[in-house]
Amino acid sequence: MIIATFNANSLRSRLDVVLPWLEANQPDVLAIQETKVQDVDFPLDAIDDAGYRVVFRGQKKYNGVAILSKEPVTNVLAHLPQDTTDQARFLKAKVGPVTILNTYVPQGMAVDSDKFEYKLNWFRWLREYIDKNHTPDEPLLWLGDLNVARTEIDVHDPKRLWGHVCYCQPVQDALENVMDWGLTDVFRNFYPDEPDHYTFWDYRAINALAQNRGWRLDYLMATAKLADTCKRCWIDKEPRGWNKPSDHTFLVAEFEIA
DNA sequence: ATGGTGGCACCGCCA
Numbered sequence: 672m673i674i675a676t677f678n679a680n681s682l683r684s685r686l687d688v689v690l691p692w693l694e695a696n697q698p699d700v701l702a703i704q705e706t707k708v709q710d711v712d713f714p715l716d717a718i719d720d721a722g723y724r725v726v727f728r729g730q731k732k733y734n735g736v737a738i739l740s741k742e743p744v745t746n747v748l749a750h751l752p753q754d755t756t757d758q759a760r761f762l763k764a765k766v767g768p769v770t771i772l773n774t775y776v777p778q779g780m781a782v783d784s785d786k787f788e789y790k791l792n793w794f795r796w797l798r799e800y801i802d803k804n805h806t807p808d809e810p811l812l813w814l815g816d817l818n819v820a821r822t823e824i825d826v827h828d829p830k831r832l833w834g835h836v837c838y839c840q841p842v843q844d845a846l847e848n849v850m851d852w853g854l855t856d857v858f859r860n861f862y863p864d865e866p867d868h869y870t871f872w873d874y875r876a877i878n879a880l881a882q883n884r885g886w887r888l889d890y891l892m893a894t895a896k897l898a899d900t901c902k903r904c905w906i907d908k909e910p911r912g913w914n915k916p917s918d919h920t921f922l923v924a925e926f927e928i929a
Numbered sequence: 930a931t932g933g934t935g936g937c938a939c940c941g942c943c944a
Contacts, residue, residue, distance in 0.1 A: 680944080681936055705944085707937065732937050733944090778944060831931090873944085875933035918935090918944085 672767065672926045673698040675907075676889055678775070678816040678871070678919035682706040682737065686717055692921060693721050696907070699741050700766055704775035704816045706735030713737075728759045736762040736773050736815070746770070753796035760793075768928065769897065770805065772797075774815040779836035787836055790818070794845035798852060807853025810897040810928065816871075816919065817890050819846045821856065824866040825887035837888060854892040857924050858904045870906055871919045889922045900926045 675698045679685040682703060693701065701723070708714070708729045718725045718739060728749040729735035736759060738744060746765040750757055751774075760775040777793050780786040797813075805811055820838040823829035832838050850856070862868055869885025876884060891904065907921040 684936065705936095732939095732942080780943080873933085874935070875944085877930095877933075 672700075672769070672928050673923060674700040674702070674769075674771070674812065674814070674891070674926065675921050675923040676702045676704070676773070676814045676816075676891065677921045678704045678889065680705050680707070680918050682708055682735075683712075683714055686714060690717060690721055692907075693723065693739070696921075696923070698923065700771065701739040702762075702771060702773035702814050703737045703739070704735075704773070705733075706737050707732060708735055726762065726764055728762050730759040734759045734775055736760065736775055738762055738764045738766075738771060738773050740764070740766050742766055751793075751796055751800055753799055754793060756789075761797075768810050769926075770809060770811040772801075772811070772813040772815075774813065774817065776816060776818045778818050779842070782834065782836055782839060782841075787841075790836070791841055791845050794842075794849055798849045801849075801852055807894050808896060809894060810900075811854075811894045812897055813849070813854055813892040814890060814922075816888055817846060817892075818888055819843060820886050820888060821846065821859075824864065825869075827867075827869070827884040827886070837886065850892060853894055855895065855898045857891040857893050857898055857901050858887075858906070858922065860898060860901070861904050868906060870922050874918050889919055891922060891924050897926060897928065900928045902927055 723739040727737035748763040751761040777790040779790040870889035872879040872885040904924040
């Protein structure tokens with residue numbers, strides 16, 4: 672079972688990347704963040720033609736999440752109950768035995784902003800949600816754009832970037848607190864202590880991708896039961912068919928699970 | 930270089 676995650680920065684603008692990637696890689700599941708499309712305008716036909724079922728939750732202009740799957744999807748929940756602002760950042764679905772929590776965690780804007788406080792709260796709400804509704808012995812996968820670089824090897828310039836909303840002590844603590852529930856960083860399991868593995872390159876910075884000035888902000892966080900079945904995990908930097916400067920890329924894992 | 934550009938929907942906001 673191949674499961675992937677991708678921040679699209681507008682799904683409709685990135686169909687020319689997503690559709691060929693689906694065709695070439697045939698994942699069982701692709702979780703997408705920042706679809707940036709209202710549900711009424713979701714590109715259902717294109718996804719259907721690619722051979723995928725899809726559940727989604729979007730809103731105008733910002734955020735938006737979707738889960739594409741070859742197999743039927745059940746147990747769908749389209750908002751994090753504790754988050755009363757309802758910003759289309761959370762989508763839960765079950766595919767086969769695996770519960771998938773697809774999230775677009777708030778970026779946070781600035782550490783002294785209300786949005787940063789919202790970001791920290793968001794992690795707390797997620798921890799509360801899984802505490803109440805799941806157990807660590809289930810095959811569960813929390814994935815998506817988590818907007819946190821976990822450690823100094825997850826950013827290209829840790830000295831300069833320390834204090835950024837995606838790389839500072841409060842967000843690292845907030846993320847680890849969710850992981851403490853019983854989740855493991857699947858990619859890091861395969862490449863412990865190796866720097867220079869990134870999933871995001873800021874397209875506003877000149878040559879960020881070419882010089883690998885990136886961040887690791889996207890994750891597959893699995894319970895032990897699921898992580899133990901993971902045979903490989905990789906960041907797919909191949910789909911450079913972007914007609915615009917790149918942003919996030921695909922993070923993929925293969926699980927040996929029915 | 931503490932900037933930059935792209936996306937969406939509106940006359941700016943967010944990343």
